[in-house]
Every structure is written in structure tokens, then in C-alpha cells.
Amino acid sequence: MSTDTGPPQGQLKYMTPFPIAPDPPTPKPIPDIIHPDRSLAERAAARFSLAGKHAIVTGGAQGLGLVSARALLDHGVSHLAIFDVDEKQGEAALEHYRDASMNEESKPVVVFKKVDVTDEAMVNEAVQDVSHNFGTIDILLCFAGITDSKLAVDYPIEQWRRIFDVNVHGSFLVARAVARDIIARSSSGSIVFTASMSGYIVNTPQPHSAYAVSKAGVHHLTRSMAAEWVGHNIRVNSISPGIMNTRLSGGPAQAGLRRLWMERSPMGMGDPEDLTGAVILLCSDAGKFMTGVDIRIEGGYTIF
Numbered sequence: 001m002s003t004d005t006g007p008p009q010g011q012l013k014y015m016t017p018f019p020i021a022p023d024p025p026t027p028k029p030i031p032d033i034i035h036p037d038r039s040l041a042e043r044a045a046a047r048f049s050l051a052g053k054h055a056i057v058t059g060g061a062q063g064l065g066l067v068s069a070r071a072l073l074d075h076g077v078s079h080l081a082i083f084d085v086d087e088k089q090g091e092a093a094l095e096h097y098r099d100a101s102m103n104e105e106s107k108p109v110v111v112f113k114k115v116d117v118t119d120e121a122m123v124n125e126a127v128q129d130v131s132h133n134f135g136t137i138d139i140l141l142c143f144a145g146i147t148d149s150k151l152a153v154d155y156p157i158e159q160w161r162r163i164f165d166v167n168v169h170g171s172f173l174v175a176r177a178v179a180r181d182i183i184a185r186s187s188s189g190s191i192v193f194t195a196s197m198s199g200y201i202v203n204t205p206q207p208h209s210a211y212a213v214s215k216a217g218v219h220h221l222t223r224s225m226a227a228e229w230v231g232h233n234i235r236v237n238s239i240s241p242g243i244m245n246t247r248l249s250g251g252p253a254q255a256g257l258r259r260l261w262m263e264r265s266p267m268g269m270g271d272p273e274d275l276t277g278a279v280i281l282l283c284s285d286a287g288k289f290m291t292g293v294d295i296r297i298e299g300g301y302t303i304f
């Protein structure tokens with residue numbers, strides 16, 4: 001018989017500032033399978049379905065945000081709001097969110113809002129507006145982000161701060177506004193931040209300490225918000241892409257760098273679509289027991 005009585009209660013209380021649920025009076029039956037009444041194909045689809053969900057995607061005017069937002073629609077999201085600072089690109093991107101497979105009945109509601117994620121008042125107003133029009137917000141993907149490159153000894157502090165403002169504070173502001181809405185409605189939701197493999201490694205040869213440190217910040221933002229909001233039925237996770245084919249890494253300005261990156265990348269350059277499996281997993285029932293997790297999607301770049 002085990003004599004282990006677990007950690008001292010005082011310590012546990014100190015380490016866990018959240019109410020600890022008492023054991024249920026009768027243990028729940030152990031489910032062997034979810035949806036036993038459905039066919040195999042139906043069960044598989046149901047696990048990854050986002051049917052009828054409402055989502056906000058920041059940075060969805062182009063690149064990784066656009067492709068991931070499109071994947072949300074493919075999996076059944078019925079209401080989608082794109083937040084991006086680039087109005088021209090955002091309006092143009094609306095075309096990518098419509099296609100022939102969407103008939104009048106199944107056509108999702110897709111709106112673009114010009115939002116600078118660093119502007120607290122603008123973020124709060126935009127989230128409240130979306131919540132008012134959609135009813136609830138179930139999913140938030142934070143893709144808005146910027147990078148630059150400068151040696152640390154030459155880094156002007158304002159430029160360093162700007163990277164943090166968009167990548168860390170911007171992600172926090174939108175997530176906080178959405179979490180407030182979910183908590184006020186006693187509903188539930190899934191938040192996915194976009195970090196980077198550069199949050200784990202000193203990605204070379206480009207000197208981009210501000211970017212890398214900001215993305216390491218996003219990793220911890222993920223865990224911190226996951227811990228604070230788990231009791232409110234909000235799951236918070238992140239993805240860490242490697243070198244992906246968008247203007248941020250795949251543009252003409254990065255041609256020389258790209259050759260060097262590819263020498264180090266076992267699987268070459270990733271397509272934006274390569275993120276969508278993880279995004280759908282984190283937003284759907286398939287990931288319902290996941291929170292505070294970061295998923296690296298970088299083709300083996302950080303193995304070595």
C-alpha cells in the first residue's frame with residue numbers, strides 16, 4: 001500500500017492559486033470512444049470540426065494568418081473577422097475567403113476590420129463589435145507580427161520596443177479582450193498565439209535579438225494565460241513556425257539569408273498550409289485536453 005500522501009497542502013495551495021475541484025462523488029465512467037453512435041468517418045470529421053464556430057484572426061490579410069483563417073472556414077467556421085493594420089491587403093484578401101465550394105446556405109460571414117493590435121482602445125472596440133455582431137467568439141488566432149534585423153549593439157531602443165509592442169503586447173491585448181468577452185458570457189474558447197522557432201534558438205545568420213526574445217515572450221505568454229484562464233474554459237496554446245514561404249522569410253529581401261537557412265533546414269522551406277493541421281487540432285475537440293502547449297512546425301530545423 002502506498003504511503004505517499006502527496007505534497008503538503010500548504011505548498012500545493014501556494015503553488016496552485018486556482019480553486020482545486022473536489023473529486024466528483026462518483027467517478028466518471030472511462031469513455032473508450034467519443035461519439036460511439038457515429039461511423040468511423042463521421043467520428044474522425046467530428047473531432048476536427050469547427051462547424052458553426054466564430055473566429056477572429058489577427059494578421060489575416062496575408063501570409064500565414066490568411067491561410068490559417070481559410071483553413072478555419074474549410075473546417076466549418078461560420079463567422080470570421082480578420083483584424084489587420086493593412087487595409088488594402090485586408091480588403092483584397094476577402095476574395096481568398098470566398099470560393100465556389102461555398103453555396104448561399106453554407107456561405108460564412110467574413111468581415112475585415114482595420115485594427116492595429118498595439119492600440120488598446122481600437123482592439124477593445126473591435127472585439128466588442130465582433131462579439132456584438134457574432135454573438136460569441138470561440139476562436140482567436142494571433143498571427144499579427146513583425147520582424148527586423150539589427151546587431152544588438154546598434155539596436156535603437158524605440159525599434160526594439162516596436163517589435164515587442166506588436167509581437168507580445170499586441171497578442172496580449174487581443175487575447176485579453178477576447179478572454180474578457182468569453183468570461184463575461186460564461187462561454188468557452190481556444191486561443192492560438194504565433195511564436196517562432198526563433199523563440200527557442202538563436203536563429204542565424206540574421207541578428208534579430210528583439211524578434212527572438214519577443215517570440216520567447218510569446219511562449220511564456222501562452223503558459224501564463226493558459227494557467228490564468230483554464231478555470232474559465234479558455235484553452236491557450238501557441239505554434240512555432242520555422243522558415244515559411246511568406247514575404248517575411250520568402251521575399252526577395254531575404255534571398256541571401258534563405259540560401260543559408262535552407263542549408264540548415266532538413267525539410268527545406270515550409271508552406272503556409274503546413275501550419276493548418278496544428279491550428280485545427282488546437283481549435284477543435286481533437287485538442288480539447290491541450291492547454292499551455294507550444295507546437296513547433298519547422299521541418300526539423302531545431303533538431304540539431
Ligand SMILES: NC(=O)c1ccc[n+]([C@@H]2O[C@H](COP(=O)([O-])OP(=O)(O)OC[C@H]3O[C@@H](n4cnc5c(N)ncnc54)[C@H](O)[C@@H]3O)[C@@H](O)[C@H]2O)c1
Binds near residue numbers: 085116118146166195
Ligand atoms: N514566415 C515565417 O517564416 C515565420 C516564421 C515564424 C513565425 N512567424 C510569425 O508568423 C506570423 C505571421 O507571419 P507571416 O510570415 O504571415 O508575415 P506577413 O508579414 O506575411 O503577415 C503578417 C501580417 O500581420 C499584419 N500586422 C503587422 N503588424 C500589425 C499590427 N500592429 N496590427 C495588426 N496587424 C499587423 C501585417 O499587416 C500582415 O498582414 C508573425 O507573427 C511571424 O512572426 C513567421
Ligand SMILES: OC[C@@H](O)C(O)[C@H](O)CO
Binds near residue numbers: 206208211241242243
Ligand atoms: O524562425 C524563423 C522566423 O521567425 C523568421 O523566418 C525569421 O527568423 C525572421 O527573420
